[in-house]
Structures are given as C-alpha cells and as structure tokens.
Amino acid sequence: MSGNELSSAEYVSFIETVEVYRARLYNISWFMRDLNEHIARQANKEDNCSGRFWEGRFKSQALLDESALLSCMAYVDLNPIRAKISKAPETAEFTSIKKRIEAVKNKGKQASILMPFIGGQRQSRRKGIAFNLNDYFELVDMTGRCIRNDKAAYIENTQNPILERLGLHSNQWLSLSINFEKHFCYAAGSELVMNKFKSHTNHKRLRGMGQARTLLGHS
Numbered sequence: 001m002s003g004n005e006l007s008s009a010e011y012v013s014f015i016e017t018v019e020v021y022r023a024r025l026y027n028i029s030w031f032m033r034d035l036n037e038h039i040a041r042q043a044n045k046e047d048n049c050s051g052r053f054w055e056g057r058f059k060s061q062a063l064l065d066e067s068a069l070l071s072c073m074a075y076v077d078l079n080p081i082r083a084k085i086s087k088a089p090e091t092a093e094f095t096s097i098k099k100r101i102e103a104v105k106n107k108g109k110q111a112s113i114l115m116p117f118i119g120g121q122r123q124s125r126r127k128g129i130a131f132n133l134n135d136y137f138e139l140v141d142m143t144g145r146c147i148r149n150d151k152a153a154y155i156e157n158t159q160n161p162i163l164e165r166l167g168l169h170s171n172q173w174l175s176l177s178i179n180f181e182k183h184f185c186y187a188a189g190s191e192l193v194m195n196k197f198k199s200h201t202n203h204k205r206l207r208g209m210g211q212a213r214t215l216l217g218h219s
Contacts, residue, residue, distance in 0.1 A: 028060055036053075036054055039053065040052070040053035040054060059181060059185075060186075061181075061184055061185070061186060061187055061188055062186065062187040062188070062189075062197060063187075063188055063189070064187055064188060064189030064190075064193040064194065064196075064197055065189040065190055065193050065216075066130065066131075066166065067166045067168065067176075067189065067190065067216045067217075068184075068188035068189045068216065069129070070129075070131070070136070070139075070162060070166065071173070071176035071177055071180055071188070072180055072188065073096070073136075074136075074139065074140050074143060074176075074177040075176070075177050075178070075180035075181070076095065076096070077089060077092065077095045077096060077097040077140055078092075078140065078143060078144055078147060078177060078178075079092075079095070080092035080093065080094075080095065081144045081147055081148060082147055082178065087148065088141075088144065089101065089137070089140050089141055089144055090102075096111075096114055097136075097137070097140055099111045099113070099114060100114060100133065100137075101137065104133070110133060115127075115128055115129055116128040116129070116133075117129045117131055117132060117133035117136060118130060119131070119132055131161075131162050131165070132161070132162075135160060135161045135162045136162060138160055139160045139162050139163065139173075142160065143173070143174065143177050146174060147178065167217060168215075168216075172214075172215045172216075175215055176215055176216075183208055183211040183215065184207070184208035184211065184212075185206075185207040185208055186201075186203070186206060186207070186208075187206065187208070188208065188212070188216075189212060189216060190212060190216045190217050191209065191212045191213045191216070191217065194206060194208065194209055194212045195209075
C-alpha cells in the first residue's frame with residue numbers, strides 16, 4: 001500500500017492470494033455458500049433461533065435456448081403465485097416481472113436494471129430478449145390464472161405469440177413453467193442443444209434429455 005516493492009516471499013504470497021480469489025470469483029458454489037451463510041446467520045439472529053435456514057443447496061442450470069430461457073423466467077416470476085403468496089404478477093414481490101410492470105406503468109419504458117425485451121427479431125446492435133414485452137406479460141398472466149384456478153394443461157383464449165414462435169403447446173408450456181426445476185438438472189433446452197452441451201461438457205449422461213425431447217422438441 002505504501003508503494004514499496006514487494007520482497008520475493010511477499011510477491012509469491014501475493015500471487016497465491018490472487019489465484020485463490022480469482023478461483024473463488026469463477027466459482028458460483030463458493031459465492032452462494034458465502035452469501036447463504038451470511039443471510040442464514042442474520043435471519044437466525046433476528047428470529048432468535050438456530051439451525052438450517054435454507055431448504056436445500058442452490059441449483060445452477062445452463063439455459064441453452066430461447067425456450068429454456070423464457071420457461072425459466074416464467075417459472076421464477078410465478079413462484080409467489082404457486083406458493084399462494086401473491087394473486088397476480090404485478091403484486092408478486094421480489095420478482096423481475098413486477099419490476100418490469102412498474103417501470104412501464106411509472107416511466108413508460110422498460111426497467112433499466114433488467115435485460116430488455118427487444119421485439120420479435122434480434123437486432124445486431126441491441127442486446128436483449130428477442131420477444132415483445134407485452135406478449136411476455138400476457139403469457140405470464142394467463143399462466144398465473146391457470147395455476148390459481150388449478151386448470152391443468154389449459155390456457156384460455158388464443159395461443160400466445162411467444163408460444164407460437166417457440167412452437168410449444170399450452171400443456172408443454174404449463175409443465176415447463178410449473179415444474180421447470182424438476183425437469184432439468186445441469187442444463188435446459190431442446191434435445192439438439194442438450195446433446196451439444198453433453199458433448200461439450202464431456203457428460204456421459206445428462207438428466208432431463210427425455211423432458212427436453214417431450215417438452216422442447218428437437219430443434
């Protein structure tokens with residue numbers, strides 16, 4: 001800190017420390033463990049109790065295509081509705097869809113802290129989700145109504161434009177948006193991209209291949 005040169009021993013120690021922290025920054029398991037421990041200790045202190053705070057270990061899944069991305073987004077956005085904590089997406093606390101809705105209502109534009117929806121086609125100079133935001137709002141709203149009303153495998157009215165583009169039927173979509181974590185383990189996507197991922201990561205077997213074929217197709 002004073003600007004003095006490091007000795008040989010100090011330099012070696014410094015390099016070793018850099019490598020340790022570089023490895024940690026690349027390691028999501030280390031980050032989540034550290035984050036979860038802090039939250040658990042704080043929660044137990046506030047509740048004046050001890051023991052496990054989190055239900056289980058975090059899950060990390062690679063989202064390999066647009067179908068997997070949208071399904072996972074909806075799955076997370078609908079968590080409060082499935083848990084019966086909230087009755088509608090716009091009142092679901094701590095979700096991205098609530099932030100998106102509030103931004104549109106209050107500012108007339110998309111939330112700056114979230115990846116934007118950029119419309120029906122990818123544009124070379126814009127980075128974002130290649131669907132219309134209003135279509136996503138409508139899809140999540142319809143799915144939430146199905147969950148609340150226990151209407152198995154059925155979405156009312158006309159097929160949502162996002163589902164049309166993804167080539168998914170309503171029963172496939174509901175299965176994905178309700179049980180996404182149960183269907184996939186390390187990665188999620190169509191059978192084709194799942195096979196590419198398996199080859200790239202040298203997995204001999206990849207859990208979820210059957211669901212990928214049934215729910216997300218081959219392309």
